[in-house]
Amino acid sequence: MCPRPYPSEQERIMVTSRLSGLKDLTVEERRDRIVANSPVEVEDLAVLDPADGLGVAEADHMVENVIGVLGIPVGVAANFTVNGRDVLVPMATEEPSVIAAASNAARIARSAGGFHTSSSGPVMRAQIQVIDVVDPNAAKMRLLQASDDLVAAANEVDPMLVSVGGGAIGIEVHLVEAAEQTYVVVHLIVDVRDAMGANAVNTMAEALAPQIAEIAQGRTLMRILSNKADLRLARASAVFPAAELGGEQVVDNIVHSAALADADPYRAATHNKGITNGITAVVLATGNDTRAVEAGLHSHAVRDGRYSSVSRFEKNRDGDLVASIEVPMAVGLVGGATKVHPVARLAVKMTGVTTASELAEIIVAAGLAQNLAALRALATEGIQQGHMSLHARNIAVAAGATTAEEIAAVATRMVEEKKVRQERAEEILAEVRRD
Missing domain, CATH: 3.90.770.10 (3-hydroxy-3-methylglutaryl-coenzyme A Reductase; Chain A, domain 2)
Structure with missing residues (x-):
């Protein structure tokens, strides 16, 4: 069989995502359309x-x-x-x-x-929790005064990230009132560029923990990113x-x-x-x-x-x-x-x-x-009409339908009857095979 012709890179410059009728094609035909209209x-x-x-x-x-x-x-x-x-x-x-x-x-x-x-940029934050701090408010001031040193120390941990334009860009200090005590929580703000960033910020947080503990005069505990990525x-x-x-x-x-x-x-x-x-x-x-x-x-x-x-x-x-x-x-x-x-x-x-x-x-x-x-x-029309028409195909397969004709026949009947259930699919499939 001769190979199917595919467009050159120049021919792909004018591509479209408007692929009408995609659902009616075979898997192979869909792949042809994707290749013709994407970088793959x-x-x-x-x-x-x-x-x-x-x-x-x-x-x-x-x-x-x-x-x-x-x-x-x-x-x-x-x-x-x-x-x-x-x-x-x-x-x-x-x-x-x-x-x-x-x-x-x-x-x-x-x-x-x-x-x-639009987007606000690839900025993540790590949290370093400090416990057993006697003077939380004063500790916050000491940490903020040391922010430039902390940022510089964080960037020494990942020079590769810094070389591509990312790296630590600042800190925040939060006082969190909890049942046990007031925790001092340092937020290290990091531009992670094209990474998700978990590994980078976690590594930086762990490296900074001893320095933060010394400045805050407490003991660091949690050192991990926050998934509340409100800067990203x-x-x-x-x-x-x-x-x-x-x-x-x-x-x-x-x-x-x-x-x-x-x-x-x-x-x-x-x-x-x-x-x-x-x-x-x-x-x-x-x-x-x-x-x-x-x-x-x-x-x-x-x-x-x-x-x-x-x-x-x-x-x-x-x-x-x-x-x-x-x-x-x-x-x-x-x-x-x-x-x-x-x-x-x-x-x-x-x-x-x-x-x-x-x-x-x-x-x-x-x-x-x-x-x-x-x-x-x-x-x-309600959520079920469109959803169930597609779900009916799965039910038809679960009931034992194997060919495209069987699946379509069983699914169509169930949707028309508004009885999209496996036991009904099995009954319809038996009827289709008898006929």
């Missing part, structure tokens, strides 16, 4: 096959006591335009409808210019035209739904979970730390003293929906699974990003897209 080469995609992806030998070097690997579906969200650039967004998730919903929301935003993003924020906004959403009433319904999430923590928890459906899928696909990112997001949701939504929805003077989001986004391009895991390397390459901040901004755009998609479904 056809040979890069081999790692997506289980036999050529992360093997047990590689996994054994990543974590302890390895006995195997767990496969997670990796898909591509289409239609994204971020800051004027089309980008295909890799997403790793086991949940049906997430990728389709994000792609659809991105298509709607695309008609009004897509997503506009990523933001995204987009306009969703009312006509594309379904009209003025749908816009009003979405605004009311978002207002409830802003005011009610019970609704906010599910609202923010919908955001992390998009965010976590991209974070996981790119080999970053999903737990750190989610911890940062949820801590940001209580920045005003109560748990609330991290996104906002408003109606502009034209009657269109304006959505925005701001969350901590501690992700990196160097170190960890991002460099070790072959699929993570492919996912990063697919996005075409060159800095961790760019990746963070694409991730929050995906989170906002997923958020809008969920709110629109809730404001119209």
Whole structure:
């Protein structure tokens, strides 16, 4: 068989993320479209096959006591335009409808210019806790007076980070009133460049601990980064035209739904979970730390003293929906699974990003897209209609359907009957095979 022709690098300059009908293609055909419209080469995609992806030998070097690997579906969200650039967004998730919903929301935003993003820079903080300090307020003053020396000492620990423009840039000193005593907590502020930063800031914190203990005249205990990455924020906004959403009433319904999430923590928890459906899928696909990112997001949701939504929805003077989001986004391009895991390397390459901040901004755009998609479904037909139609395919497979025809027939019948249950899938499958 002759090899399929692929475009040259010059031909790829004019690419698009608007890949309509992607869901109707075979896996091989989808891969062809991805290669034609992203920075990846056809040979890069081999790692997506289980036999050529992360093997047990590689996994054994990543974590302890390895006995195997767990496969997670990796898909591509289409239609994204971020800051004027089309980008295909890799997403790793086991949940049906997430990728389709994000792609659809991105298509709607695309008609009004897509997503506009910004970020505050790759700055993390480590905490060094000092206990048994007799004069906490005076200790705070002594530490602040020594801040230049402490920053210089921290930078001696990681000259490589300093050489690429990063490194420690300052300290803060907090007095934390706890049940046992008043703790003096030094925050070391570090620009970690394109790393997630945990290893860098933890190493610096441990190295500074003896000097800090001497200045504060106490004993240091905790020496570790904070996942409340409130100095490393990523933001995204987009306009969703009312006509594309379904009209003025749908816009009003979405605004009311978002207002409830802003005011009610019970609704906010599910609202923010919908955001992390998009965010976590991209974070996981790119080999970053999903737990750190989610911890940062949820801590940001209580920045005003109560748990609330991290996104906002408003109606502009034209009657269109304006959505925005701001969350901590501690992700990196160097170190960890991002460099070790072959699929993570492919996912990063697919996005075409060159800095961790760019990746963070694409991730929050995906989170906002997923958020809008969920709110629109809730404001119209309800969340179950779209979700269950995709979930029905999983139920059909669990019931024993093996061919594409069987899966489609069983799933379609269950959705039509509104009985998406395994026992019903088994009954329908038996009928399909008899016929």
